[in-house]
Amino acid sequence: MSDDSSLPTDTADARSSKARAKKRRRAVAAEERARSRRERRRTRSAKRREREGASPAEETTQQGAPAASTGLRGVRDRIVELWLRRIHPVLDVVSPIGWAVAAAAAVCWFLGISLRVTELNVIALALTVPLVLAALFVLGRANYRVSLDLQTHRVVVGTRAVGRVEVANPTQRDILPSRIELAVGKATAQFLVPRLAAGAEHEELFAVPTRRRSVLTVGPVRSVRDDPLSLMRRQVTWAKAQELYVHPRTVRLDEAASGFLRDLEGTPSSDLSSSDIAFHALRDYTPGDDRRHVHWRTTARTGKLMVRQFEETRRSHVVVALDNLAEHYASEDEFELAVSAAASLSAQTFREEKELTPFTFDARQRTAGIRPMMDDYTLVEQLRERISFHELGQKAADLAPNASAVMMVVGSHTTARELNSAANQLPIGVLAVAIRCVEEAEVRRSAIGSLDVVTVGSLDTLARALRAVGR
Numbered sequence: 001m002s003d004d005s006s007l008p009t010d011t012a013d014a015r016s017s018k019a020r021a022k023k024r025r026r027a028v029a030a031e032e033r034a035r036s037r038r039e040r041r042r043t044r045s046a047k048r049r050e051r052e053g054a055s056p057a058e059e060t061t062q063q064g065a066p067a068a069s070t071g072l073r074g075v076r077d078r079i080v081e082l083w084l085r086r087i088h089p090v091l092d093v094v095s096p097i098g099w100a101v102a103a104a105a106a107v108c109w110f111l112g113i114s115l116r117v118t119e120l121n122v123i124a125l126a127l128t129v130p131l132v133l134a135a136l137f138v139l140g141r142a143n144y145r146v147s148l149d150l151q152t153h154r155v156v157v158g159t160r161a162v163g164r165v166e167v168a169n170p171t172q173r174d175i176l177p178s179r180i181e182l183a184v185g186k187a188t189a190q191f192l193v194p195r196l197a198a199g200a201e202h203e204e205l206f207a208v209p210t211r212r213r214s215v216l217t218v219g220p221v222r223s224v225r226d227d228p229l230s231l232m233r234r235q236v237t238w239a240k241a242q243e244l245y246v247h248p249r250t251v252r253l254d255e256a257a258s259g260f261l262r263d264l265e266g267t268p269s270s271d272l273s274s275s276d277i278a279f280h281a282l283r284d285y286t287p288g289d290d291r292r293h294v295h296w297r298t299t300a301r302t303g304k305l306m307v308r309q310f311e312e313t314r315r316s317h318v319v320v321a322l323d324n325l326a327e328h329y330a331s332e333d334e335f336e337l338a339v340s341a342a343a344s345l346s347a348q349t350f351r352e353e354k355e356l357t358p359f360t361f362d363a364r365q366r367t368a369g370i371r372p373m374m375d376d377y378t379l380v381e382q383l384r385e386r387i388s389f390h391e392l393g394q395k396a397a398d399l400a401p402n403a404s405a406v407m408m409v410v411g412s413h414t415t416a417r418e419l420n421s422a423a424n425q426l427p428i429g430v431l432a433v434a435i436r437c438v439e440e441a442e443v444r445r446s447a448i449g450s451l452d453v454v455t456v457g458s459l460d461t462l463a464r465a466l467r468a469v470g471r
Helices: 012-052 056-064 071-091 096-115 118-138 296-302 332-351 370-378 390-399 416-423 459-470
Strands: 145-150 154-156 161-168 178-184 187-193 201-208 214-226 233-239 242-247 267-273 278-284 306-314 317-322 355-360 405-411 431-437 444-448 451-456
Touching: 012 071, 096 118, 118 214, 145 214, 145 233, 145 242, 154 370, 161 178, 161 214, 178 201, 187 201, 242 370, 296 306, 317 332, 317 390, 332 355, 332 370, 332 405, 332 431, 332 459, 355 390, 390 405, 390 416, 405 416, 416 431, 416 444, 416 451, 431 459, 444 459, 451 459
Parallel strands: 154 242, 317 355, 317 405, 405 431, 431 451
Antiparallel strands: 145 161, 161 201, 178 187, 178 214, 214 233, 214 242, 267 306, 278 306, 444 451
């Protein structure tokens, strides 16, 4: 498979593999239950022997033969173990089509022999021959050593994730050609492995196209043997699945475009303080004031102690609130634009080393680093339930009561009344901006009370729209 070739669509084998996977999970669960029963019986028998005073040698002899070796429970456990280890793997090789052909052949054999109808015997023979040939196709066992290697586990929407599958023959004998399947999300990639000599290796490169923000499961890698009629299929899993995070597309925003606070002192408030950065005025000294804030020149001129009075400042703390209610978006693409806009704002704030609180209605994104934050934005999904929009503003006030800027990213169906109700929940003095994401819309700015509203039609116009807020 070349790097430029895209993955094929879902195959019939991939669909049928889901049913087989469900059967395997049931078989594993049954085996776990049987193992648990055996452990409980061993524990009970050990306690009983302790009460009866059995010697260690007797315990060893009794434990050497499983407690399940006698009685009806022992017979049932042996039957379950025989089914799971011997019979079920063999029966699982036959496909649904193969079972249908086998059933038809059995009926024709029975009726043909019972009724002595030659035509039915001929039909039965014609159905039996393909089953025998299919069994020959799946006979044999291949001992591969398979490794799945992704170049990166995180990519951005629109870029290809490149990976490599290496198949090696660790045995001392040649292995016949086979087919390898690689599951990627709901699709399945297939490629042929040639005849491998002892110690030989074969490498296949693949590229995963990423058109949507998602978490793709790459793998597992399976070797497959089947017949041309798909009557029987034998597969062995060699490499486990790996996760591939497809991050939303983001753009860089310069400080002028971010619309955030840019002076080193933060935003001064009307609250007075005796210790801060923003100087306000001088006042008379009162007992308990810090003498480090005494203004000695004024004190010498007036003859009484004067201290500096400061204004409390609010450090730059940006809240990025993403509206993920499905009813507020006209399409999936519009919601993806909103996610990309929120991720761009959060990434820019993180790079500027400002305090950041990003969240949605149902989750809060991590801010320990760019990578975990983008991972969380990758997992954001639309909510189908009905929630009052003012809760978005209330949540912003609860999570960051000292925030200096709140950026609400919303969809085209969010009404002005809803925006105003959310803005009314924010603390007084906070810079509140609503970014409406409307596909193919021109950049424009409006206001709802103290709330600035900017409309963007594409991610590339986000920087230009935010410059208007910073003016």
